[in-house]
Amino acid sequence: MSLVQQPVGIIHTPYQQKFAIPRQPGLVNSAVGIIQFLPQFSDPNMLRDIEQFSHLWLIFQFHQTTEQGWSPLVRPPRLGGNKKTGVFATRSPFRPNNMGLSVVEFVKVVYQQGKLALHVRGMDLLDGTPILDIKPYVPYADALHAAKGGFAHSPPELMSVNFSALAKQQILHFSTQYPELQTLITEVLAQDPRPAYRTDSELDRVYAMSLYNLNIQWRVIDGCCQVQDIQKSA
Template identity: 65%
Template sequence: MSITIHPIGTIRTPYKEKFAIPRQPGLAKSAMGEISFSKECNDPNYLRGIEQFSHLWLLFHFHQTADKGHTPLVRPPRLGGNHKLGVFATRSTFRPNAMGMSVVEFAGVSYQNKQLILTVRGIDLLDGTPILDIKPYVPYADSIPNASGGMAQHSPELMAVIFSEQANKQVQKFAPNYPQLHSLILEVLSQDPRPAYHQNSHPDKTYGMTLYDLNIQWQVIEQQNVVLTIQKM
């Protein structure tokens, strides 16, 4: 049996590359996304009543890794990249049907120039990700207080993030266009986006990530992420 699924829209996000995207939704609350609906779903009636819900489930397609296939076992970053688990016991992007799901915060709906847009907050999706479905988050059913989270029972420890004098000036320079830039960088880097195998080595390495159209470079110095520069690409 084959199943054909057509995206209902596409999301625009600050994350232009996979590296440094938070590994779970809600960890970077300053990360905003705008879902533009496809021609078939570009009707405000599809979202009637959605403002009743503070949070939503997004079902999406891992479009950047879908063609790389999958394996039964993967190495979760949460376990340091040294232990294997079954792919269905993880949230790995390398899955048989390349589908993902995220809980995001509802932030508004607009319909301008005949284009329906849903704005959400706290996203962990790559820019251009195809959205397959949207469902309301229902607290009494979706929140299970005594659930067991296995290797991810508790949130990871956050790293301190500081800005160099130069980076502080650059944040202020870009603030008119990106008012959430400072808080977004803080939230993303506090999660320590480095590969797991780098976390106890490579002390002098300079890392880079792309947010919006900006290249942010940083180093880990004395267990702190130090933002060095923020430059237009």
């Protein structure tokens, strides 16, 4: 038996690469995404009354991992990247059916010139991710306060983030186009997006990530992320 899933839309987010995407939704609240519905699903009646719900479930496809296949055992970052766990006991993107589930905050619906868009906040999705379905988040049923979280029982510890004098000037330069840029960078880096498994040779490494059309470079100095340079991507 085979099933064919058709995306209802594509989400556009600040995250241009897998590296530095938050490992869970809701950790970077300043990240705003826009779901652009495909023409055959651009009927605003599909979203009637959705504003009654503060949060939504997004069912999506890990579209960039499909060709890489999957494994029954994976290495979760929360376990340091060196312990194997069953794929169905994790949220790894390398899955048999490469489908994901994320809860996001509803922002607004926009319908202009026959095009339908849904704005959301706090997603952990790569730019261009296909959205397969959208469902309302129902607090009394979806928030189970007695549930156990296994190895992910609590949020990760946050790192402090500061900006060099040059980076501050660059943020000011881009502030018209990206008014929440400093908050976004801070919230992303506070999650410590570095690989879970690191060697001593990487202690002085300069890291880079892409947000929007910007390349952000930073280092970790004495346990603090220091943003050093922000440039438009080539």
